[in-house]
Amino acid sequence: MPRVTKPISDALNDQINRELESAYVYLAMSAWADGKNLRGAAGWLRLQWEEELQHATKLIDYIAGRGGTVDLKAITKPPARYKDLLDVFRQVLKHEEAVTAAINALYGKAARARDYATQALLDWYVNEQVEEENTPAEIIAMLELAGDTPPGLLMVDQHLGERSRAAPGA
């Protein structure tokens, strides 16, 4: 008898797909930025890809640990082209807002099912999404300040390149 119900594990499997889709989107964006010689942004986006993979594996481990079935689905193809770096981060923010909405809906489902263990797991995701929305919003503000000028863009790119594995949210 699994300790996670089918409706909850179904919903968690959908979330795994969203996290992997997020990872894939960031990987595509990173490759695009690298092609534009925006090495700082490329590195930032590559770290984000790794983070999203961790979000997915955390859910996979949870389902497995609660006796559920992990059911991986196809991942949507991400765009290969972006207008500019501002376009990239506007899409990041929009994407993360949609992920937050999905996590909130999932949380509601777990709450209605009185599945406290899943709610405890999802607390981590709820907290994580605050940062996942704040960071791109800050980067968008920086890019808007920098305007369309090459020196401004280079400065933002350099700032993004300062992000390290030790401080994933920075």
Ligand SMILES: [Fe+2]
């Ligand atoms: Fe995520």
Ligand SMILES: [Fe+2]
């Ligand atoms: Fe994310």
